[in-house]
Amino acid sequence: MDSRPEPEPEPLVDAHYGRLRRLCQLLLGDPEEAHDVVQDVFMKAYEARSQSRTPNDWAPWLTRVTVNACHDRRRAGWWARFRRRTDRIEDVPVAAGGPSPVDRAVGEETRRRIWLAFRALPGRQREVFVLRHVEDLSTDEVARALGLSTGSVKRHLFRAVRRLRDTLGDMA
């Protein structure tokens, strides 16, 4: 019999809800949708647990299921995205004047441009960037979570960072 302690439902939620919610929100850009997806993910976790398909480590399992759920949701929600689509990055003026580095770091316009640049990334590049730099996963872990090769993850990451730098210049 497996002596490994199984996480109880509540601790599982407590341990991962915030992280998964943030991940969904970054990938989907909608708080309500993010909440729905996280609920679905935990339902799948309970189903897996009830069917004795408990993974060795919940964190990568939950991350993988969450990313796939966001992927499916993004493909299906073209109309919702059309309705709430934000500005194009070119439409936002660059903050004028010579603000201090601190002001530049926290300026509202800078934040807006960073968000727009991030939203302008292709879906896969956004996923890789978030998992690698926000979730702080290693390249191998990102590859496993997304079902990609390590080389593919590196290329997506390189393109994402280059694109962000090209768009934002030295302002970030």
Place this chain on the structure above:
Amino acid sequence: MTPCLSDRALTRVAADLGTPGECAHLAACPACAARSRRLDGQIDAIVRVLTTTREPAPRPAPVARRWVAAGVTACLVAMAAAGISTRHETRPRPERGPQIALGLADITAVLLSVDGEPVSAAAFVRDGVPDAACEGRSRDDDIDCADPLGPDERIDWLRLDATDAPASEHHDEGV
């Protein structure tokens, strides 16, 4: 020593895609190392914004522009559809007016013939079109409408109806 790395090469190295030569240069060059740290700082700043700030709400104006664009597109599609259906409806049909007029004129000529010979239909028609001067007029009107019998030989309609039956018929009746 190799020349300093470009921004693109630095990004490539940061993504673990750098060549051994680029990685070696980065390890040995303080200037490139400083630029690499600056690149890392930029990524950290982006991540900090993404994790600590709310995503700005979309501005209303671009959304309105989108709806205006969608409306204009819908109008154009509707106009194109209306144009196509109008073209179908107004497709020119073969002109049959002159043919009908000729046929009617032939029938009229036979019916109005006095001596059994039909009056030429062409007399009521000019260039394949019914003589406009005759349209809507009776034969008693004082107007020259190319009457084949001429103004002095107009038919007395009353006489035709009552007494001007063919002579042979009167004769037969008398017999």
